[in-house]
Amino acid sequence: MSESDADALRAALAGWTVDTVTEALGDRAMRALGREQTVPAQREARRLGGDPIGILSRLFTLGDEVPRSQVADALAGFGVERAIASGLVEAAGAGDADSVRARVDLRPTAAAGADGESTVDWWLASDLGEAVTGARLADDHVLGLGGASTTLAGATMRRPVGRVLDLGTGCGIQALHASTHAREVVATDISRRALSFAAFNRTLNAPPAAWELREGSMLEPVAGEQFDLVVSNPPFVITPPGAPSFEYRDGGVGGDGLVGGLIREVGTVLAPGGVAQHLGNWEIRAGMTWEQRLEEWLDASEVPLDAWVIQRDLLDAAEYAETWLRDAGVTPERDRAGFRAAYEAYLADFDARGVESIGFGVVTLRRPVSGTPTLRRLEEHEGAVSGPLGAHLAAALDAHDWQAGLTDDALLAERYVVASDVTKETYGRATEHDPEHILIRQGGGLGRAVRADTALAGFVSTCDGELTAGQISAALAALLDVPTAAMASGLADAVRGLVVDGFLLPMSSD
Ligand SMILES: C[S@@+](CC[C@H](N)C(=O)[O-])C[C@H]1O[C@@H](n2cnc3c(N)ncnc32)[C@H](O)[C@@H]1O
The missing domain is CATH 3.90.930 (Outer Surface Protein A; domain 3)
Known part of the structure; x- marks a missing residue:
């Protein structure tokens, strides 16, 4: 999308924000959307008639087909033809009554501004989700804003920094957040499709920081460089051979090897004083604690690092298999035999390594300026966090020092x-x-x-x-x-x- 198209689209979408949508659709519909249920929001949005907030929400977020004349009104100044040319929608014809439907999911999102007081409004494009298409996700599906994205964004320490790396950027949500407090952002992904979405979202939202996109696996595209902050919601899901896998969640490394590899290697791209914050799953094997698993990785780090790991959740091996099979759209109702076979594959894989349960958490690592780590803290906290975790982590690191x-x-x-x-x-x-x-x-x-x-x-x-x-x-x-x-x-x-x-x-x- 050209910059002039982006200016026009931004202007057309200006009144369509998280606040206006919440006000128009109501809390019940918003809570249901959080559970990936669209029916309450569709009812409310249809009730709004030709109101642009209802039309844009129906078209881009809820998967409705909408008459072309209403889309033209809602996208006034940008227009249906440019929306088609940008790959955002497809139309059944050129008549006013012909239906238009979205080719991508586009939705407003909001974040705290650099001053911590103001709000920044963005629009985020990603692939249409299963709630809208009703179909199993494609292997190269590009995820929109999910629960894990929000967890990482909330845990990130938002301080003015020089260079930020967003590893596995997907649609670019962490890079957008980073652009509020960084001078320069490098966003990487192994998926070309993800990088196209990230490029679109970068142009559409015109973030204040310079923002470069690079294709490649894990730290490969940035080898030899140094960053003040690395953020990553990596493809940390553990998937056995024979179970469905997706580029957005599976790193293609056996077990929890991708997360272990990141912990061991990320120090090599941190500037002195630089911080890496990422999410991860870790396997807890018989006779071992979760802390021991993390200690193994931390001890093997190529660069000695301060470390603070907060385990936020724990599932036994069967619960884990069920969670990620459901996420993959594999359910006994849809495909009983396929579900059973994939479930077996999960348990056989976990049993082969003696894995009893799987932890999920937030990892914060720091390359000490002095070269000598002074912090290693591994703790469990499953409860709610009051206020942004990132601000608490930043204050606690200062107090520690x-x-x-x-x-x-x-x-x-x-x-x-x-x-x-x-x-x-x-x-x-x-x-x-x-x-x-x-x-x-x-x-x-x-x-x-x-x-x-x-x-x-x-x-x-x-x-x-x-x-x-x-x-x-x-x-x-x-x-x-x-x-x-x-x-x-x-x-x-x-x-x-x-x-x-x-x-x-x-x-x-x-
Ligand atoms: C869980 S998504 C995170 C997307 C986004 N950063 C967020 O927070 O929502 C993980 C991303 O990592 C990418 N990815 C998968 N394997 C990768 C690899 N080996 N190296 C770099 N990125 C990878 C996927 O394409 C996907 O975009």
């Missing part, structure tokens, strides 16, 4: 305040005066809770920025009749953890 550079004495010489989202809960028998348990809970971030003894609870409740941690520690030691040094060293460890997780804010790092 701040405390890692301090001795215990220096840490205790600081003054701290308690973050505004932190509360205290006490539990105990109703008949007892003193609580049995004290929990210090965080409202934002990962919503963590820390169990505190009397000393730590007393310490936190005294952190109002007046006294240093050392002064509070000495007072508590006297009050609780504990040796001063023992109190100080116990509290120093706890303070490090509370600072990293954002419960305590050091006054000097304002």
Whole structure:
């Protein structure tokens, strides 16, 4: 699409945004669309008659055939002929009443702007989904905005950066996000079809950053280069031979090898201080924990890296097979024998490697400026995250670096305040005066809770920025009749953890 066509299309679509669609179709229809069910949205959109928001939604998102005259009105200034020439729609004829239908899925999407306050509206083209076509996806299907795309976009640390690599860009959604805070974006994919969609979306949305597209597998197209941020929602799905596979989700490497390979090699394209954030599945084999699987990969990294892995979900091998067979459109209702054969293939493949369950999570890796890693954190968090995870990760990495550079004495010489989202809960028998348990809970971030003894609870409740941690520690030691040094060293460890997780804010790092 030429830039002048893109300008005209952008102008025609200007009023068709996530907000206007949500307002026009209502929450019930939007929630159903999130479950890939189009009926409620179709009913609402048809009720809107010739309203452009209803027409564009019916045509491009819901798979309806729409009379040509209504499409012409909705795309005023761009026109049906240019929509046909751009490959967006096909028309049954040139008459007003002839029907027009979409050849691609096009829908509005929105993101936070670089200032974190404003909203940026985009339109994203991808292949039509199964909910609209009713047919099994093609092997080279190009995915639109999915749950995993949103998870990665939310987990990405959005700071002003120089060069960003979006590995496996698909329709280009992560690259679009990166363009809000990067100087330059390189987006790669093994699929030419995906790169064409990414190129279309780049032209249509005219992002502020320079944005180059390259064809090739994994890190091959960027070997020898360095990036400040690498983001990737890679084709991490584990698929056995004999089960249906798709370019968008299967890397063609056995088991979880693609994710392991990425973790081992991504450091080679990170600039010092550069961060890689990606999603992945990992196999948990009999007699092994998920952390051990990740540790194996991290230990084998070609460049030593700081690592923070958050496992967000865990499925047993059978649940995993069912999930991805359903995603592939293989169901017992459609093809009983095919479903059974593919299910068997999954379980035989997992059993051959002793795989009992499969983890899913967000991996954040950083090439330390000093060359020596100081962080390796592997944790599980299946619950909801309040607010963008990326902002929490960025603040936690800063806090980690701040405390890692301090001795215990220096840490205790600081003054701290308690973050505004932190509360205290006490539990105990109703008949007892003193609580049995004290929990210090965080409202934002990962919503963590820390169990505190009397000393730590007393310490936190005294952190109002007046006294240093050392002064509070000495007072508590006297009050609780504990040796001063023992109190100080116990509290120093706890303070490090509370600072990293954002419960305590050091006054000097304002
Ligand atoms: C799950 S999709 C992610 C698309 C998009 N980045 C997002 O976040 O929604 C994975 C993408 O990786 C691409 N891909 C598959 N194998 C690849 C490989 N070996 N190297 C690079 N990209 C690959 C697929 O074509 C697909 O576009």
